Amino acid sequence: xxxxxxxxxxxxxxxxxxxxxxxxxxxxxxxxxxxxxxxxxxxxxxxxxxxxxxxxxxxxxxxxxxxxxxxxxxxxxxxxxxxxxxxxxxxxxxxxxxxxxxxxxxxxxxxxxxxxxxxxxxxxxxxxxxxxxxxxxxxxxxxxxxxxxxxxxxxxxxxxxxxxxxxxxxxxxxxxxxxxxxxxxxxxxxxxxxxxxxxxxxxxxxxxxxxxxxxxxxxxxxxxxxxxxxxxxxxxxxxxxxxxxxxxxxxxxxxxxxxxxxxxxxxxxxxxxxxxxxxxxxxxxxxxxxxxxxxxxxxxxxxxxxxxxxxxxxxxxxxxxxxxxxxxxxxxxxxxxxxxxxxxxxxxxxxxxxxxxxxxxxxxxxxxxxxxxxxxxxxxxxxxxxxxxxxxxxxxxxxxxxxxxxxxxxxxxxxxxxxxxxxxxxxxxxxxxxxxxxxxxxxxxxxxxxxxxxxxxxxxxxxxxxxxxxxxxxxxxxxxxxxxxxxxxxxxxxxxxxxxxxxxxxxxxxxxxxxxxxxxxxxxxxxxxxxxxxxxxxxxxxxxxxxxxxxxxxxxxxxxxxx
Amino acid sequence: xxxxxxxxxxxxxxxxxxxxxxxxxxxxxxxxxxxxxxxxxxxxxxxxxxxxxxxxxxxxxxxxxxxxxxxxxxxxxxxxxxxxxxxxxxxxxxxxxxxxxxxxxxxxxxxxxxxxxxxxxxxxxxxxxxxxxxxxxxxxxxxxxxxxxxxxxxxxxxxxxxxxxxxxxxxxxxxxxxxxxxxxxxxxxxxxxxxxxxxxxxxxxxxxxxxxxxxxxxxxxxxxxxxxxxxxxxxxxxxxxxxxxxxxxxxxxxxxxxxxxxxxxxxxxxxxxxxxxxxxxxxxxxxxxxxxxxxxxxxxxxxxxxxxxxxxxxxxxxxxxxxxxxxxxxxxxxxxxxxxxxxxxxxxxxxxxxxxxxxxxxxxxxxxxxxxxxxxxxxxxxxxxxxxxxxxxxxxxxxxxxxxxxxxxxxx
Numbered sequence: 020x021x022x023x024x025x026x027x028x029x030x031x032x033x034x035x036x037x038x039x040x041x042x043x044x045x046x047x048x049x050x051x052x053x054x055x056x057x058x059x060x061x062x063x064x065x066x067x068x069x070x071x072x073x074x075x076x077x078x079x080x081x082x083x084x085x086x087x088x089x090x091x092x093x094x095x096x097x098x099x100x101x102x103x104x105x106x107x108x109x110x111x112x113x114x115x116x117x118x119x120x121x122x123x124x125x126x127x128x129x130x131x132x133x134x135x136x137x138x139x140x141x142x143x144x145x146x147x148x149x150x151x152x153x154x155x156x157x158x159x160x161x162x163x164x165x166x167x168x169x170x171x172x173x174x175x176x177x178x179x180x181x182x183x184x185x186x187x188x189x190x191x192x193x194x195x196x197x198x199x200x201x202x203x204x205x206x207x208x209x210x211x212x213x214x215x216x217x218x219x220x221x222x223x224x225x226x227x228x229x230x231x232x233x234x235x236x237x238x239x240x241x242x243x244x245x246x247x248x249x250x251x252x253x254x255x256x257x258x259x260x261x262x263x264x265x266x267x268x269x270x271x272x273x274x275x276x277x278x279x280x281x282x283x284x285x286x287x288x289x290x291x292x293x294x295x296x297x298x299x300x301x302x303x304x305x306x307x308x309x310x311x312x313x314x315x316x317x318x319x320x321x322x323x324x325x326x327x328x329x330x331x332x333x334x335x336x337x338x339x340x341x342x343x344x345x346x347x348x349x350x351x352x353x354x355x356x357x358x359x360x361x362x363x364x365x366x367x368x369x370x371x372x373x374x375x376x377x378x379x380x381x382x383x384x385x386x387x388x389x390x391x392x393x394x395x396x397x398x399x400x401x402x403x404x405x406x407x408x409x410x411x412x413x414x415x416x417x418x419x420x421x422x423x424x425x426x427x428x429x430x431x432x433x434x435x436x437x438x439x440x441x442x443x444x445x446x447x448x449x450x451x452x453x454x455x456x457x458x459x460x461x462x463x464x465x466x467x468x469x470x471x472x473x474x475x476x477x478x479x480x481x482x483x484x485x486x487x488x489x490x491x492x493x494x495x496x497x498x499x500x501x502x503x504x505x506x507x508x509x510x511x512x513x514x515x516x517x518x519x520x521x522x523x524x525x526x527x528x529x530x531x532x533x534x535x536x537x538x539x540x541x542x543x544x545x546x547x548x549x550x551x552x553x554x555x556x557x558x559x560x561x562x563x564x565x566x567x568x569x570x571x572x573x574x575x576x577x578x579x580x581x582x
Numbered sequence: 583x584x585x586x587x588x589x590x591x592x593x594x595x596x597x598x599x600x601x602x603x604x605x606x607x608x609x610x611x612x613x614x615x616x617x618x619x620x621x622x623x624x625x626x627x628x629x630x631x632x633x634x635x636x637x638x639x640x641x642x643x644x645x646x647x648x649x650x651x652x653x654x655x656x657x658x659x660x661x662x663x664x665x666x667x668x669x670x671x672x673x674x675x676x677x678x679x680x681x682x683x684x685x686x687x688x689x690x691x692x693x694x695x696x697x698x699x700x701x702x703x704x705x706x707x708x709x710x711x712x713x714x715x716x717x718x719x720x721x722x723x724x725x726x727x728x729x730x731x732x733x734x735x736x737x738x739x740x741x742x743x744x745x746x747x748x749x750x751x752x753x754x755x756x757x758x759x760x761x762x763x764x765x766x767x768x769x770x771x772x773x774x775x776x777x778x779x780x781x782x783x784x785x786x787x788x789x790x791x792x793x794x795x796x797x798x799x800x801x802x803x804x805x806x807x808x809x810x811x812x813x814x815x816x817x818x819x820x821x822x823x824x825x826x827x828x829x830x831x832x833x834x835x836x837x838x839x840x841x842x843x844x845x846x847x848x849x850x851x852x853x854x855x856x857x858x859x860x861x862x863x864x865x866x867x868x869x870x871x872x873x874x875x876x877x878x879x880x881x882x883x884x885x886x887x888x889x890x891x892x893x894x895x896x897x898x899x900x901x902x903x904x905x906x907x908x909x910x911x912x913x914x915x916x917x918x919x920x921x922x923x924x925x926x927x928x929x930x931x932x933x934x935x936x937x938x939x940x941x942x943x944x945x946x947x948x949x950x951x952x953x954x955x956x957x958x959x960x961x962x963x964x965x966x967x968x969x970x971x972x973x974x975x976x977x978x979x980x981x982x983x984x985x986x987x988x989x990x991x992x993x994x
Contacts, residue, residue: 054623065628066635074641079658080650104623223661223686239718272642275635278627341868342929354927358934362870362925369870 051503053535053559053568058103062111066275069318071311074263076304081266082396085303086349090268091282091399098575099285099408104557106407106570108195112276112321114286118193119418125426128419131189137202138253139163144214147229148237151305152326154180154335155240156251160214166256169204171241171249173336178378178438180335182431184252184328186442187297189427194293194415195286197323200255203432205248208238257323259310265322266304267398274320285408287400292412292457294401295392296449298382300343301329302394302401331442332373332380339381342368348395367391378431378438384448389456406461406549407572410480413457414465416450417484424450454486459547461572462554463487464494464520464540469558469565473524475538477556481547490544493518498525499537501557508537534560535568662686667696668972668990672732672754673900674908675704677988690714703788705731725761726778730754734789736909737891739802742942742954744911746982751787752794754892756780762816770823772838780812784892794891805890811847816840824863827969830933830992832869832926835862844893853887855880855895861994874922874935876901876994881947882914889914895943897956901993903939905958905980913943917950922962922993933964937976937993956980964992 084090103109110116117123141162149156149170156170172180184201192198217229241249267287270277281287294302306326311318332339345368346353356364371386394401419427421443428443458481466478475496481487496515499508512525528536536558542550557569620626643651657665667680682696691713698706708728716723734751738744760778767773784807786793800806820838824831840857857880864873880895891912897903898910902918918941925934940957944950960978964971974989 054621054626056622056624059623063624063627064631066631070638072640077647077651077654079654080643080647083650084647221686221689223689223692224659225686227689235718273638273640275638276631278630278634340929348930349928354932357925358927358932361923361934361936362927365867365870369867 052501052506053104053503053557057568058105058107059109060103062101062109062113064112064276064319067317068274068276068320069311069313071262071271071273071309071318071320073261076264076266078303078305081304082348085267085396085398086347089397089402091397091402095576096403096405097283098405098573099283099288100279101284101286102411104569105567106411106572108285108411111286112319113197113284114195115197117195119415123193123423125420125423128189128193128423129426129430131192131430132198132200133202134200135255138165138167138204141210143169143206143211145211145229145234146214146217148219148233150220152335155237157211157234157237159211159253161253167253168199168256169206169251169253170335171237171251174240174242176333176337176377177242177244178250178431178433178435179333179338179380180328181250181252182378182433182438182442183331183333186427186431187299187327187330189430190297190419191293191324191327193419193423194289196327197321198327199257199323199325202253202255204251204253205244206251207248252328257308257310259312259321262309262311262320264304264307264325265309267302267400271309271320276319282399282403284400285411287398288404288408289412289415290398291392291401291404292389292409292416292453294394295344295387295389296416296446296453297327297330298332298339298344298392299327299330300339300394301326301334302398303396331445332375332382333378334380338375338377341381342366343381343395344368344392347393347397374441376435376438376441378433378435379441379445382442382445384445384452387449387452389449389453405573406457409457410461410463410572413453414480414484417454417458417480417486419446419450421447451486454481454484458484459487460549462540462542462550462552464542464554467538467556467558467567467570469524469536469538469567471564473528473565475522475524477520477540479520479542487547489518490542490547490550492543494520494522495541495543496522497539497553498528499539500529501535501537503533503535511536529560532560532562536560536565537569661692667698669696669698669706670990671698671700671704671706671730672735674702674734674736675732676701678704678706680706688713703733720766722764723761724763727759729757732756734787734791735892736907737794737798737803737912738910739798740804740891740894740913740943741945742911742913742956748797750792750794750797751789752892753785753787755783755785757783760814770821772818772820772822774818774840775816777813777815780814782811782890782892783809798891803891804888804894805851805892808851808890810851810890812852813845813847815843815845820859824861828992829970830966830968831861831863831874832872832924833863833865836860836994844889851888851890853889853893854883855889856883857881859994869926869929872922872924872926874920874924874994876918876920876922878902878916878918879950880916881950885914885946897941897943899985899987900989903941903956903958903980904937904960904976904987905939905978905985906956906982907985911941911943911956913945915945915947915950916943917941917955920993931965931967933966933971935962935964935976935993936960937962937978939978958985962987962993966992 101108108114138161144160145157147158154170159167159169161167172178185203188198188201211234213229213234218226219229219233220226243249266281268282269280290302308323308325309320312321367386371383373381373383375381424446425443428439431439433439463480464477465480468476482489494517496517498511500511501508511527515522538556539553541553544550555571558565559568620629662685664681664683667682668678671678678698678700680696680698682694684692684694686692693711695709708726711725713723732754735754737750737752738748758778758780760776762774762776765773794803798806818838818840820836822836824834824836838859842855844853846852860877862875882889894912894914895916896909896912897916897918898906899908920937920939922935922937927934938959940955942955958978958980960976962974962976965973971992972990976987978985
């Protein structure tokens with residue numbers, strides 16, 4: 020009996036040992052490059068996050084850490100981890116595919132995140148003055164009892180902050196970010212009533228019942244229209260419980276679904292490009308907001324970009340400082356050069372011409388260089404943006420048509436038509452510069468398809484965007500079979516050349532369902548050396564034909580980084 | 583060796599092989615699934631989230647972050663409580679160390695106790711109350727009760743012809759109580775008014791130079807030997823549009839006149855003085871450079887009034903003739919003109935300046951000409967915030983050598 024049990028035990032141990040060895044010693048093996056559900060269209064969020072707690076990210080520390088700690092440079096520069104296998108960003112609590120992937124009309128973009136008609140007319144019930152940020156404002160309830168965060172234009176700067184919020188809100192919504200609903204309202208002081216429960220935080224740090232003088236203090240800092248009203252933005256209270264902002268690095272440790280370091284999220288890296296386009300210089304945790312919502316009975320954290328009105332040429336209280344968008348708040352080498360040269364180390368921001376419009380501020384597109392644009396403080400995500408992230412973002416920027424941009428600028432509801440025109444003109448100029456800089460910095464082939472006749476078609480994003488011509492010597496296409504288990508490839512036929520972005524596959528493409536082919540495309544043009552880097556495209560044969568399953572523009576890890 | 587023989591010699595071998603094969607096959611199929619290998623991308627991500635769900639924790643700030651937050655809360659945010667205090671007891675007193683305690687008793691009103699002690703044993707203690715933003719933010723009110731002891735204040739004699747070797751010192755103790763108000767009815771107009779009772783107690787100077795009474799007489803040091811008590815009233819009017827702020831300006835200006843009435847309680851040393859001050863900041867190339875100009879005239883209004891030596895207009899160090907020591911020149915009237923070529927290495931924190939100061943003191947108003955001026959040149963670095971200049975370090979050279987100036991405010 021002992022002998023029988025002994026055999027059983029020894030056999031089991033041996034089997035487990037062999038299995039463990041096979042599982043761990045081999046190439047991780049056995050994990051295929053493409054799963055059956057690739058490419059994902061939605062980022063899974065499987066865990067209940069309802070135990071997430073509100074936190075406060077210290078503004079002072081956030082600024083100091085990003086300015087002097089350079090947190091984004093400490094790890095190898097890897098590919099964004101929130102992209103699917105076709106190098107796109109699936110929908111998630113961070114991002115929703117809109118412009119560039121969905122069909123958006125001009126009116127869709129102009130409506131943006133709005134779902135209703137705005138605050139109910141009637142008397143506002145003021146519950147407290149606005150405490151965050153510099154813009155004067157209140158938290159108020161409208162006649163229906165809905166809560167709104169209302170902010171005014173600063174005294175002396177009519178339409179500047181409110182116009183920027185209206186326009187930027189629509190831009191960032193179209194780009195895919197979660198945005199609050201912002202409505203333009205005109206408020207007469209007589210429409211404001213202080214709620215019985217309204218409290219105010221005094222300079223002494225204490226809270227007390229709000230008084231009429233507190234209300235008047237806020238209005239005194241706000242711009243009064245000739246008719247006595249105050250133009251304001253009413254931002255609808257976000258659904259769910261607010262949790263504080265998110266950092267541009269690491270993950271939220273109490274959110275189980277937050278497993279991708281924020282600095283490796285393309286949606287945040289892409290703000291390098293989106294920020295450059297709109298001059299979103301105030302990129303900080305304090306301008307973000309997480310909320311806990313419930314979906315399908317499960318708590319999920321949704322991530323909002325807040326205060327996107329910190330854009331274009333004006334801040335909450337005044338036009339931008341001249342160096343904003345051109346330099347970080349602190350750049351040691353430039354400080355030293357200016358110091359020892361008595362200031363004669365002159366930078367572009369010191370001489371660039373602005374068409375200064377009081378409603379738009381200092382915003383220009385002639386000297387603008389998107390690759391040199393900088394927010395006040397570099398975030399970890401900002402410094403880790405790679406060429407493929409910038410390319411992805413630039414395609415979205417380029418998807419905004421001139422008409423769309425002009426409609427967005429008009430949505431700022433500036434009384435001075437020149438203001439809207441200036442804003443639109445500059446956005447168009449900056450858009451085109453972004454396209455030129457980032458669509459050409461990488462092999463820009465896109466929109467791949469392999470049809471039933473085994474003919475490959477694709478497009479060139481730079482050509483589509485009218486920032487480049489077709490490559491002088493056309494494209495070279497190489498075909499391979501691809502073993503999804505081992506990653507091995509075998510060439511099929513000889514490379515083919517095309518100038519019209521159509522290439523018939525050589526004979527020998529696999530016909531079995533589930534088979535994968537790899538197609539490697541390069542563009543040859545002396546003017547665009549970056550186009551010679553191949554883009555690897557993968558198609559999987561399904562029941563209804565070939566389906567795109569993979570796109571690789573850059574290796575997972577690249578060494579070059581521009582701090 | 584036959585197969586049967588082998589079995590006979592190794593009775594376990596056959597069964598062992600079957601068992602092993604079965605378990606191995608089973609394990610190879612089942613264990614990857616149990617161990618977490620996934621067959622879909624979604625499952626792979628879900629597994630990662632599932633693992634994190636077992637290890638959730640609240641955010642733990644680093645030690646440096648904790649310190650930064652603590653410093654901000656205790657020294658910037660918290661309006662009530664202890665705070666470090668660096669200031670000046672009296673010009674020429676040297677570095678100070680000090681602390682204060684502030685307590686709010688209204689929305690914008692607090693009382694404050696603060697004290698300083700300097701390297702030269704100067705001492706300062708003050709109880710004050712400040713209340714800002716009355717009348718729709720247009721009026722600020724301040725009250726002060728304080729005492730200072732300056733143990734070795736320099737005195738070189740009257741006029742511009744004194745020499746360094748004539749330096750003597752005196753001790754000044756001053757108790758005071760009073761208040762003032764600042765009014766900004768409409769930008770950029772500014773008005774001020776105040777009244778302070780000042781009780782001076784004068785004595786022999788300390789240190790290693792002669793005390794004032796050893797060198798000077800009441801003729802060469804008016805009021806020597808007296809310790810007057812004054813009701814000091816002031817009034818001022820001006821326009822002030824310095825920006826970003828008066829404590830750190832890169833543009834705008836200040837044009838202001840001030841009137842002082844020192845009413846001696848014994849009537850002997852009463853006098854009136856008027857000050858006129860102009861400061862203009864001219865930005866060049868988007869504040870890459872700033873030309874800052876400053877003029878200050880102080881004049882005793884009546885030739886018949888007697889002004890005690892320690893309240894005479896003076897020039898030296900600080901933001902006056904910066905190459906000269908504090909209180910280097912004193913007389914009944916003074917004229918100061920300064921110009922700075924400033925450049926801004928960092929809008930966040932650092933300013934630099936090349937400067938030129940020139941000025942004189944004179945016994946009569948008519949003598950305030952541009953002849954006989956003392957001058958200096960120098961270079962300075964200023965560490966500033968958005969609207970304040972907490973540290974200014976300047977090296978200046980004049981006819982009497984070099985002087986290093988440390989200041990806790992903007993030059994003007």
